[in-house]
Amino acid sequence: MEFMDQLRAPLYEALLQFKAKKPYSFHVPGHKNGMILPYKELEVYQSLLSIDLTELTGLDDLHDPSGIIQDAQQLAAAYYGAKHTYFLVGGSTLGNLTMILSSCNEGDTVLVQRNCHKSVINGLTLAKVKPVFITPQIDKESRVATGITVDMVKAAFAKYPDAKALIITNPNYYGMTMNLTAVIEAAHDYEIPVLVDEAHGAHFGVGEPFPASAVSQGADLVVQSAHKTLPAMTMASYLHFNSKLLNRGRVETFLNVLQSSSPSYPIMASLDAARAYLAKLTNDDLLEIDSDIQSFRSALNQQLSHIKVIEKGKSYTFLDPLKITIQSQCTLTGFEMQRILERQGIYTELADSHNVLMIMPLARFKDGSIIIEKIKHAFEKIPLGMSEQKQGSVPFELEPFTEIEIPHHKMDNYEVTFILLKDAENTISAQDVIPYPPGIPVIINGERINKHHIQLCRELIEAGARFQGDAENGITRIKVVNTPH
Amino acid sequence: MEFMDQLRAPLYEALLQFKAKKPYSFHVPGHKNGMILPYKELEVYQSLLSIDLTELTGLDDLHDPSGIIQDAQQLAAAYYGAKHTYFLVGGSTLGNLTMILSSCNEGDTVLVQRNCHKSVINGLTLAKVKPVFITPQIDKESRVATGITVDMVKAAFAKYPDAKALIITNPNYYGMTMNLTAVIEAAHDYEIPVLVDEAHGAHFGVGEPFPASAVSQGADLVVQSAHKTLPAMTMASYLHFNSKLLNRGRVETFLNVLQSSSPSYPIMASLDAARAYLAKLTNDDLLEIDSDIQSFRSALNQQLSHIKVIEKGKSYTFLDPLKITIQSQCTLTGFEMQRILERQGIYTELADSHNVLMIMPLARFKDGSIIIEKIKHAFEKIPLGMSEQKQGSVPFELEPFTEIEIPHHKMDNYEVTFILLKDAENTISAQDVIPYPPGIPVIINGERINKHHIQLCRELIEAGARFQGDAENGITRIKVVNTPH
Numbered sequence: 025m026e027f028m029d030q031l032r033a034p035l036y037e038a039l040l041q042f043k044a045k046k047p048y049s050f051h052v053p054g055h056k057n058g059m060i061l062p063y064k065e066l067e068v069y070q071s072l073l074s075i076d077l078t079e080l081t082g083l084d085d086l087h088d089p090s091g092i093i094q095d096a097q098q099l100a101a102a103y104y105g106a107k108h109t110y111f112l113v114g115g116s117t118l119g120n121l122t123m124i125l126s127s128c129n130e131g132d133t134v135l136v137q138r139n140c141h142k143s144v145i146n147g148l149t150l151a152k153v154k155p156v157f158i159t160p161q162i163d164k165e166s167r168v169a170t171g172i173t174v175d176m177v178k179a180a181f182a183k184y185p186d187a188k189a190l191i192i193t194n195p196n197y198y199g200m201t202m203n204l205t206a207v208i209e210a211a212h213d214y215e216i217p218v219l220v221d222e223a224h225g226a227h228f229g230v231g232e233p234f235p236a237s238a239v240s241q242g243a244d245l246v247v248q249s250a251h252k253t254l255p256a257m258t259m260a261s262y263l264h265f266n267s268k269l270l271n272r273g274r275v276e277t278f279l280n281v282l283q284s285s286s287p288s289y290p291i292m293a294s295l296d297a298a299r300a301y302l303a304k305l306t307n308d309d310l311l312e313i314d315s316d317i318q319s320f321r322s323a324l325n326q327q328l329s330h331i332k333v334i335e336k337g338k339s340y341t342f343l344d345p346l347k348i349t350i351q352s353q354c355t356l357t358g359f360e361m362q363r364i365l366e367r368q369g370i371y372t373e374l375a376d377s378h379n380v381l382m383i384m385p386l387a388r389f390k391d392g393s394i395i396i397e398k399i400k401h402a403f404e405k406i407p408l409g410m411s412e413q414k415q416g417s418v419p420f421e422l423e424p425f426t427e428i429e430i431p432h433h434k435m436d437n438y439e440v441t442f443i444l445l446k447d448a449e450n451t452i453s454a455q456d457v458i459p460y461p462p463g464i465p466v467i468i469n470g471e472r473i474n475k476h477h478i479q480l481c482r483e484l485i486e487a488g489a490r491f492q493g494d495a496e497n498g499i500t501r502i503k504v505v506n507t508p509h
Numbered sequence: 510m511e512f513m514d515q516l517r518a519p520l521y522e523a524l525l526q527f528k529a530k531k532p533y534s535f536h537v538p539g540h541k542n543g544m545i546l547p548y549k550e551l552e553v554y555q556s557l558l559s560i561d562l563t564e565l566t567g568l569d570d571l572h573d574p575s576g577i578i579q580d581a582q583q584l585a586a587a588y589y590g591a592k593h594t595y596f597l598v599g600g601s602t603l604g605n606l607t608m609i610l611s612s613c614n615e616g617d618t619v620l621v622q623r624n625c626h627k628s629v630i631n632g633l634t635l636a637k638v639k640p641v642f643i644t645p646q647i648d649k650e651s652r653v654a655t656g657i658t659v660d661m662v663k664a665a666f667a668k669y670p671d672a673k674a675l676i677i678t679n680p681n682y683y684g685m686t687m688n689l690t691a692v693i694e695a696a697h698d699y700e701i702p703v704l705v706d707e708a709h710g711a712h713f714g715v716g717e718p719f720p721a722s723a724v725s726q727g728a729d730l731v732v733q734s735a736h737k738t739l740p741a742m743t744m745a746s747y748l749h750f751n752s753k754l755l756n757r758g759r760v761e762t763f764l765n766v767l768q769s770s771s772p773s774y775p776i777m778a779s780l781d782a783a784r785a786y787l788a789k790l791t792n793d794d795l796l797e798i799d800s801d802i803q804s805f806r807s808a809l810n811q812q813l814s815h816i817k818v819i820e821k822g823k824s825y826t827f828l829d830p831l832k833i834t835i836q837s838q839c840t841l842t843g844f845e846m847q848r849i850l851e852r853q854g855i856y857t858e859l860a861d862s863h864n865v866l867m868i869m870p871l872a873r874f875k876d877g878s879i880i881i882e883k884i885k886h887a888f889e890k891i892p893l894g895m896s897e898q899k900q901g902s903v904p905f906e907l908e909p910f911t912e913i914e915i916p917h918h919k920m921d922n923y924e925v926t927f928i929l930l931k932d933a934e935n936t937i938s939a940q941d942v943i944p945y946p947p948g949i950p951v952i953i954n955g956e957r958i959n960k961h962h963i964q965l966c967r968e969l970i971e972a973g974a975r976f977q978g979d980a981e982n983g984i985t986r987i988k989v990v991n992t993p994h
Contacts, residue, residue, distance in 0.1 A: 033548055048880065050867035051858040055740040060872045062740040062786035063518055072557035076743050080856050114599050115769030146766040251771065255540040255547040258561050258773045281631040284600030286736065288743045301547030371565050373536040382535035387545045395533065
């Protein structure tokens with residue numbers, strides 16, 4: 025495909041042309057091209073609703089594309105180097121469900137990186153497979169879970185030669201990447217397809233200083249949240265197919281099942297426009313974007329003694345420039361830092377006990393000095409020096425591979441009960457226990473709880489970790505399968 | 510809940526208040542509150558992107574609501590009279606999948622109205638149930654499939670006493686409704702839950718002259734496409750839970766599995782605002798809306814000899830005022846009429862061989878005379894008088910109940926092949942065969958093909974029906990399960 029062609033956004037342009045006709049709507053949606061506003065202050069909706077259209081003549085059909093949607097998808101495939109790209113209007117959640125359902129059959133053994141998104145777990149449950157979880161590495165400085173190594177993957181294939189798929193999450197939430205090429209090559213040596221949740225890496229592949237996408241590294245299926253780092257609407261994602269091992273028809277079958285039969289045109293068109301935006305970024309643009317971010321990182325480090333910026337660690341291969349993780353060097357937890365920044369109008373992506381994650385724009389960033397001043401102001405009355413809690417670091421060690429005793433889809437057949445965590449040894453957990461950091465489950469739903477799990481939870485609580493899940497029962501009590509006495 | 514309370518739109522209002530703070534975004538989405546536009550003419554997106562937010566402090570969480578989303582959902586539940594209402598960001602497709610997965614277990618017998626949406630079929634496939642299809646009635650004048658009768662439903666319960674759910678589609682696409690109260694009462698006498706796809710009836714329950722919603726008629730679960738007839742964004746739907754027979758926790762489990770973990774705030778807020786819009790409509794407003802539509806209907810009938818407006822028929826209980834079906838009285842098919850109207854800038858919802866469906870706004874409609882003039886102009890050179898084809902009417906008779914021999918989720922295990930339809934007797938179909946009109950499958954995927962099916966297809970082709978599905982093989986060839994000789 026020609027470079028000039030990549031500057032087009034055929035789907036988005038067709039919607040604008042349709043709008044320019046000032047058509048009369050006797051069709052859905054009920055807002056009639058934005059003529060009917062449900063609420064008096066709804067002007068914020070009006071202009072977009074003029075392109076919130078449906079499968080009218082000339083506007084193609086996501087579920088059977090042959091016109092502008094096909095054209096837009098083909099441009100995206102060419103840009104990323106995929107055999108085929110599908111536009112998703114239900115987010116990467118929908119992409120992960122589709123990847124798993126279309127690659128696995130009921131009862132299959134599937135290898136899964138343990139620090140995966142909940143939609144991966146939900147996909148495994150829907151597909152009724154037998155997951156084997158691979159424990160990732162932990163980054164010492166940020167204390168977050170990163171990726172898995174090629175040695176781990178090879179050991180997994182040796183131990184589970186009948187595995188039908190390998191499911192990877194790369195990069196992690198904090199922008200840390202693994203040696204994906206080697207992992208994929210190892211899997212392909214065993215003819216095992218690799219499904220990559222690249223939700224946080226839709227901008228990967230745009231060029232230096234950003235890393236390559238999993239698509240160009242040989243992954244079979246890759247899902248990307250365009251809305252996370254590209255200028256696309258929330259729920260806009262890409263699913264790339266690039267496999268010699270998998271059946272594309274089956275992917276399309278599940279997309280037809282799971283995607284709305286009335287997909288949102290503004291979301292689809294934002295996928296088209298976001299790809300055109302990437303195509304238009306020159307090397308100089310990327311260097312300028314990177315330079316702005318590096319200046320901001322330096323200023324954060326040099327001008328603010330309350331925080332330090334996390335630099336690239338050894339347990340991963342690359343740190344995405346768009347992610348800046350700042351770690352508390354004062355008495356505040358990450359959660360408290362996040363709240364204090366919000367009072368200054370600064371909204372960040374994520375906090376854990378120690379860190380706050382900021383996501384930078386894939387565009388020039390000129391507000392650095394304003395932001396630095398606001399952060400200074402936010403922290404001015406906070407004492408320096410870490411609390412005792414934050415100084416502790418727990419050696420987070422789990423067995424390399426974990427099988428679960430009761431697959432998630434069979435959990436409905438069991439009675440469950442809440443017991444004290446300290447009494448839970450040798451019971452089967454009926455919930456995940458996920459501390460932040462590192463954001464990787466200590467215990468997985470369906471896994472048998474051992475003495476080490478309980479000890480690790482205790483140490484993590486003492487080190488200040490927070491636990492996702494049931495707020496009331498938290499981590500003093502845990503939901504387990506009720507076994508008869 | 511107080512009436513005044515229903516005028517609030519707490520979710521939408523909170524987004525506007527958040528926007529007014531002019532916050533700095535270091536979080537997803539990547540457009541940074543609309544500051545980054547991916548394409549030079551993208552102003553149409555900009556204002557809406559300022560509220561395309563994410564789960565920030567104060568903005569609640571669709572998957573665990575406790576603030577503005579909970580408040581907005583409770584207002585919707587109170588308005589419709591449901592125990593609980595869930596906001597859907599993946600359309601009624603997502604609602605139908607959730608209803609079925611949360612009500613049925615693998616292997617269950619489920620009674621299903623045969624003229625259902627494909628998402629119902631997909632839900633049955635995902636849930637791996639055994640569907641029994643109930644044949645609906647046909648409206649003579651429009652020739653479209655309508656609803657099922659209470660006698661049919663009672664006969665079904667007598668024949669299939671182990672059925673675990675009854676799945677209804679009401680109204681049909683053309684706004685025709687069945688006697689739903691009686692059908693639901695009959696099912697509840699057998700303690701069978703009733704799931705209603707009310708996608709086309711989100712405005713039902715607003716008051717006279719519109720009919721009551723399935724929610725107030727006692728249905729257990731009801732899905733409504735707010736985007737179809739209310740002023741909400743495409744993919745905005747409600748799922749109402751009102752059951753004594755079903756488990757609400759299971760509904761929430763599947764919503765958590767199937768809905769995006771990054772749900773669209775503009776779509777959610779449009780559900781909130783659309784409910785507030787309904788609440789604000791007074792009886793006088795509704796009478797004026799109806800009066801505008803009735804005037805337009807009369808003018809269409811009286812001033813245009815090329816068409817007639819379909820009046821309420823005997824095979825259904827109610828005709829939704831928002832749906833106007835016009836039938837060709839000239840040499841044009843419905844499809845041709847639709848194309849000719851489009852050349853005048855008039856875009857309609859649907860065409861079949863004989864009819865064109867127009868969806869009217871749930872708001873004052875003042876453009877009637879302009880539209881009539883445009884339609885007159887569109888048709889002026891078209892000869893009057895029906896073609897021979899259109900005069901024919903096929904008695905569309907199927908057995909009242911149909912079981913399928915191979916459930917959809919097992920179809921993958923079989924080899925399939927295309928053969929001539931005329932040779933297909935006694936084979937098992939591997940596809941649906943759906944003629945429009947009446948929009949009800951003559952043959953269902955997995956059903957054994959008999960002599961009558963083939964004869965009916967032949968008659969429908971002669972009468973000018975079109976068939977959905979494989980364009981090339983159409984209806985001369987059909988995909989069937991390959992049985993060894």
